[in-house]
Amino acid sequence: EYDRSFLQLSPNVACITSMDADHLDIFGTDDELKKSFREFAAKLKPNGKLLIRNGLPIDGITYGIEDASDYCIANIKVENGTYVFDIKTPFELLKEIRFNKPGRHNLLNGLAAFAMASQAISNTKKLAGALETFKGVQRRFSYHIKADHLIYIDDYAHHPTEIDAVYEAVKEMHPDTTITAVFQPHLYSRTKDFIEDFARSLAKFDCVLLLDIYPAREEPIDGVTSLWLLGKIQNDNKKLIDRTELVNEIKRCKSDILVTMGAGDIGLEVSKIKNELAYAN
Structure with missing residues (x-):
């Protein structure tokens, strides 16, 4: 988003993970940055789905950890460096999911990917199982x-x-x-x-x-x-x-x-x- 290039997109499914103030050399103020995200949300295709991290000042399908989000991770424990948890969706409860990338921020990103994919794929058990296979990307923990x-x-x-x-x-x-x-x-x-x-x-x-x-x-x-x-x-x-x-x-x-x-x-x-x-x- 740093140069507003995301405003050229018109997706079917989108996710906003953060609206923290940043790139103020481009946006000038925090308010202008948040305004650009609202403009982005308005560019979704008709019947498009917008997922947002719970707590952000914008409307959408929420995701979060141990809260009242639409897609919510609960009952987290750590076993030998691996997160083990449940996922509550608007339709079901998936239990004993595993995710190997450390950090609650990475866990949130994994949940966001799961929630986005579930808008297009009905086999949520397969999606949840795929989270365990994610090995991460270079230079992220x-x-x-x-x-x-x-x-x-x-x-x-x-x-x-x-x-x-x-x-x-x-x-x-x-x-x-x-x-x-x-x-x-x-x-x-x-x-x-x-x-x-x-x-x-x-x-x-x-x-x-x-x-x-x-x-x-x-x-x-x-x-x-x-x-x-x-x-x-x-x-x-x-x-x-x-x-x-x-x-x-x-x-x-x-x-x-x-x-x-x-x-x-x-x-x-x-x-x-x-x-x-x-x-x-």
């Missing part, structure tokens, strides 16, 4: 090392809400562990717009390593730097680093879990980090 002594996860998270989701997923799947977060901010405008939210989200981690802002399509904004963000993070164990220092600084933090996050070119460092840490351990 991707495990690169999963050993007793170290876990390394890489994620595309580049918005405070996404960083929160990654943190919560790690804590749910790996309680009582320490976490190092390596974060590369993406866009000067996003960093400026959400500086306080970024600081609060990153402060939750045990060790925070910041890289310089990845500019993408933007020119620098005066005063908007990773050093500015670093100063806002209420955490004594934090540092702004160059990517040449990355592996050594990660080792210095000595955490149980490493998470790298960002939408820039930090993904190019993943293989190098993985190889260096695997060799060191």
Whole structure:
């Protein structure tokens, strides 16, 4: 949606997963962003179906977790890193469904896919069974090392809400562990717009390593730097680093879990980090 290109679509079935303020360099204000989603909803074909995450300020078929949504996940438990749960639909209750991708945000996305598919396919038991086969996509809570002594996860998270989701997923799947977060901010405008939210989200981690802002399509904004963000993070164990220092600084933090996050070119460092840490351990 970042450049309003989704307004060129006219789908039979659509889903809105989030309307969080973002891409304000394009939309200008949060209100304008929400307006664009309402315009998108109006572009559905006649008799089209719109699914929305429960709580969003727009009408549609709702989905959610442990709430009163039309499509609702209930009775969640975690067994060996796998979610096991029931799905309540407007027509039936499907029990003991399994989903292997960690994180409630990923679980919500799986439910959204199920709810969308069920608008076109009547065999809901087959759809529910297919959820267990989903292996995820690259850079979305991707495990690169999963050993007793170290876990390394890489994620595309580049918005405070996404960083929160990654943190919560790690804590749910790996309680009582320490976490190092390596974060590369993406866009000067996003960093400026959400500086306080970024600081609060990153402060939750045990060790925070910041890289310089990845500019993408933007020119620098005066005063908007990773050093500015670093100063806002209420955490004594934090540092702004160059990517040449990355592996050594990660080792210095000595955490149980490493998470790298960002939408820039930090993904190019993943293989190098993985190889260096695997060799060191």
